[in-house]
Amino acid sequence: MTVQPHRDLYVLLDGVVAGAVPGRVLLCAPAGTGKTALLGDWLAGPGGNERPAVAWVTLDAADDDPEVLEAGLGAALRCLVSLVLPDTNLQDVSVLDCLRSVRESGRSAVLVLDDAHVLTAPESLRKLACLLDAAPPNMTVILAARNPPELPWVKYIADGSLTVIGWEDLALDRDAAAAIFAENRCELSTQELDAVLELTAGWAVPLRVAAIRISAVGDVPSGVGDVLRYPQPLSDYVVGxxxxxxxxxxxxxxxxxxxxxxxxxxxxxxxxxxxxxxxxxxxxxxxxxxxxxxxxxxxxxxxxxxxxxxxxxxxxxxDPDRLARLHAAAGSWFAGSRQPIAAVEHLLAAGDDLAIVDFVYSHGVTAVFDGQGAAILELLGERHSDKRGVRLVRSLEALERNYADAARAHHSTAFAADVVALRPEIAKAFAAALGVEIAVLSGQPMPTDGDVLSDLQIATGIADLDCYVTIQRAAVCMFTRDLIGSERLLRQALAFADIGAHPRLVLRCLARLSIVAGIRGDLVTMTTRAEHALQYAVDHAQLDRIDAFQCVAAVCMDRYLRCEGLPDDSPVYALVFGPGLHQRPDGTTAPVSGGHAEVAFAILEARRSPIPTVDDADAVGRSLIGMLTRGAQAGLSNTFVTPAVAVLLDAGRPAFAGEVVDTAHRVFGENPDVRVARAMISVAQGDSASARDLLDSVLEASEFLHPPLGVRASMLSAVVAHRENRSAEAALAVRRALELAEPNGIVSPFVDSAGDAAELLAGLPPGADHTRAFLDHVQAKLVESNEGRNPGLTRSEKVILAELRTGKPLRAIAQQLHLSLNTVRTHTRNVYRKLDASSRAEALEVAARRRLL
Known part of the structure; x- marks a missing residue:
């Protein structure tokens, strides 16, 4: 059997021997770790006359007799003296005389006392301590033991003379372990070797026993599996x-x-x-x-x-009962320490189904929000899959993956499953809250029956679950237009942060407060809250959560409404273009950021250029249709319809815009957003009469109009009146649009109708309904955001531009329009100047590119 070398320990021992003080070495480790092999290999190493003189004493129980011990030590020391001073007369030489002779020789000497743990008698230990204290500087005493004899170790540590080598130092490394297996004709893979090393921690004898067992099996993978599954033969001897x-x-x-x-x-x-x-x-x-x-x-x-x-x-x-109790205690401790994986492992080992169910209700929500829900559900497996709490946790896990269909399936079957819980009311509250979130995510009507609302009132005493339930109560209020009640409940839910509610839930409260402000029409507060929530997400490592993306979407829509872009180095910009898609079990995909955020991101991207590209516009349309079909919520999702239609019309995609409006109609019915979107298409197609009827039906209704929609409807009404030469009505409508827009800084509806808006706003004096500063701001945005796409051509100049396309000479155009030739020439020069063109052909090319024709 080849001894595996410990070269680092050989160097350490050589250093102790060469030191200027008496060397004292305690080599202390359990049986089978290689203590004796280490010392034997070291002492047998190369060095010739430079190697120290060595005396080795293997102690046994008889040596615990002080007289026997003294005789044995004396014999060993006389042997040392004979090695360092060969001509010395050793007859009747005492131990002290031997030590004196070793000192006088000047040669390094080593005294090994193997199995020193057998010495327990006080007098024997005193004699051994006297030997250690009297040893000369050129002598090293090495005690190899399974446990340390009761000697004054603290004194030796204090004077710097003690070197301790423990079992960790004796552990064999990967190369040594591989050599042992090779010696037994076993070639282990890297993974197999790592597994055996992890089990043995490099303990020499168990490694050799493992090599022998694996070799005997003949098949290495089977032998390794056998060793790992049944390690007792390795442990019984060395550990027993x-x-x-x-x-x-x-x-x-x-x-x-x-x-x-x-x-x-x-x-x-x-x-x-x-x-x-x-x-x-x-x-x-x-x-x-x-x-x-x-x-x-x-x-x-x-x-x-x-x-x-x-x-x-x-x-x-x-004692299997005690083992089960210990596992149960460990499971409870790990659960309280927010280590749910370890908790479930021990509760499963304890075999207490009731404790597992109680854990699921008490800690399942937290585990899912910690990102450990899938791992826990896998541990629970089929054995516990019929339990109601487990199915509810599966539903929550599916919701976290934005998979409402799977969530609904688990939620509905949970009611048919067995209910085994220490507190059944927890199950009711959890199930009711999940039902609300499923409705939110899938665009279904809010569950408002008495039983559900009653269950949402239950206080469970579990911070995360109570916070989650309160948030879902707020959602019911939000989507049934009780915005005051929703905000009050969300603030109550935030209070759970003070008693340790999960950051994921705190972020959701902050995000929902932003959404409530947005639905209410207070866009300034919406954006302020969204930015605060995003900072919280940064501080608590929650930026990958869908609520963070919803806050980013709010910021994006605010930028869109103000006609302000996001800098490329903005952290919000990085979030907008960072997430991708996740795949569902049926092969379909859904945006990681959520449907609303995907639409907002697409709109902002399309608006980065003055004229959206067809690809960018189509991305807006596809994302909106996807969001509407996957699960739209009235009061929130509908606010994206008119911005998306504006982008599609701007990109010259009226047919796709019509498809978007038809999809929105199927989801929301003929609501104000759908009617205004239809009016936008009618205006783009020159059908002023249809647009007027649609807009009048919206503006004359008594229902609340979201501020951006109200501004857009008023502005479109002004455009229609302007084109029909109803100047007074146009001026009134544009003033109403400015009045609605100024509190929230809304600019995009004016920019989307920039050509008409430039004429309508030109020379418009400030009034009580808007300030000069805001009017100037809107006019500046018309120029900045469009870069001349709608360069403020007057109505007459637009007519001349259209006539230039016919190829007629200016004189013929003047005759047809009943204008003087000089007037037509003046309008033509203005068109060239505003389009930055020097000829008719160039003017027509620029106008076509900017979609002015």
Whole structure:
């Protein structure tokens, strides 16, 4: 059997021997870790006469007699003297005389006392301590032991003479382990070798036993699987001896804490009533192998994997009830520490179905929002899939993936499943809240029957669940137009943040408050709240949540309404163009950012250029139709219809705009947004009469008009009146549009009708309904946002432009229009100047490119 070298330890020991002070080495590790092999290989190394003189004593129980020990030490020291001073007369030489002779020789000497743990008698330990204290500077005493003898170790540590080598230092590395398996004709893959190393932690004898077992099986993968599944043959010899030597209270502590892979002092105290610090200190005295891990959460411990396997196996046979209780206690502790995966693993091991159901209701919401819902559901598997709480958690997990159909399926079957819960009212509140969110996501009517509303009033005492339920109560109010009640409930839900509600839920409260302000028509507050929510999302690592994207969408729509773009280096811009699609089980896809955000992002992208490209405009139309068909909510989704139609008309896509309006009609009916969108298409097609009828039906109705829609309807009404030469009505309508637009800084409806707006606003004096500053701002945006696309051509100049396209000479145009030739020439020069053209052909080319014809 080849000994695997520890060259780093050889260097360490060489340094101790060469030191200027007496060397004291404690080589302390359990059986089978390679203590004796290490020392033998080191002492047999190359070096010739430069190697130290060595005396080796293997102690046994008889040496615990002080007289026997003294005789044995004397014989060993006389052997050393004979090596360093060959001509010395050793008859009747005392131990002190031997030590004096070693000093005088000047040659390095090593005295190895193997199995020093057998020395327990006080007088024997005193004699050993005297030897250590009297050793000369050129002598090193090495004690190899399974646990440290009771010697004054603190004194040796303090004077810097003690070197300690533990089991971790003796652990074999990957190369050494691979060599052992190769020696036994086993070629393990990287993954197989890692698995065996993880189990043995490099413990030499278990590694050799594993190599022998795998070699005997013949098939390496099967042999490795057998070793990993049934490690007891590896652990019984090397661990059994360690465990059998422990006092009862320490053994109980080891058993209790072995049911977890790692334990903190707090978890250990939960599993065992022993003093944790004292137990760990006593563990040192008995040299029970332990691993230490330092992380941001503090120091944790883990017993050696083989020790854990050994103790767990023993408990499983001798005291299964205690094992179940320990797993249940560990599951409860991990649940309270927000480590749901570990909690479920231990609760499953405990086999308590009621505890699992209670965990699902008490911690399932938090686990899903922590991103661990799928992993927990996989652990629970089919065995617990029929439980109502598990199905409700599946529904919430589907909602988090924006998959309303799957959420509805799990939610509906949960009512047919068995209800086993410590508090049934929790199940009612959770189910009712999920039903509301499913309706929100899928665009279904809000559930408003008495039982649902009653269940949404239940207080569960679980911060995350109470916050979630309150948010869904607010959603019912929001989409049934009780905006005051919705805002009040959302503020109540925010209060749960003070008692530890999940940041995901706090973000949702902030996002919904922004949406309520937007539905109410207070766009300034909407944007302010959205920006505050986004900062919260940044601070709490929640930017990947759909609520953050909804806030980005609010900011985007605010920028669109104000005709302001997003800088490329804006963090909001990065969010707009960062998310992609996620695939559903049926192969279809949905935007990660959610439907509303996808539409808002597409509109903002299309508006980055003065004239939207066909591709950008079509992306707006597709995203809106997708959102409307996947799950639109009246009061929110409808606000995107007219901005999307404006983009499509601007890009010369009236047919697609009509398709969008038809889809919106199927979803919302002939509501104001649909009628105004139809009027936009009619205006673009020159059908003023149809547009007038549609707009009058909107403006004369008593129902609330969202501010951007009210501004657009008034502005379109002004355009229609202007084209029909009803100047007074046009002026009144444009004033009404300015009055509605100014409080929220709405500009886009004016820009979307820029050619007509330029004429309507030109020379318009300020009135009580709007300020000069806002009027100037709108006029500046007409120029800035359109870059001459609608360059303020007057009605007469537009007529001349249209006639220029016929190819007629100016004189013929003048005769046809009953104008003087000079007047036609003046209008033509103005058209050329405003289009930055120098000829008729160039003017017509520019006008065609800018869609002025």
């Amino acid at each position: 001896e360690t465990v059998s030597a422990l006092p009862d209270h320490l053994l109980r502590f080891v058993e209790s804490t072995s049911i977890v892979d790692r334990f903190s002092p707090e978890l250990a105290a939960c599993l065992d009533d022993a003093n944790v610090d004292l137990a760990l200190a006593e563990r040192e005295r008995f040299c029970v192998p332990i691993q230490r891990f330092t992380s941001a959460d503090g120091l944790t411990y883990a017993w050696h994997p083989l020790l854990r396997a050994h103790v767990r196996s023993k408990l499983r046979v001798t």
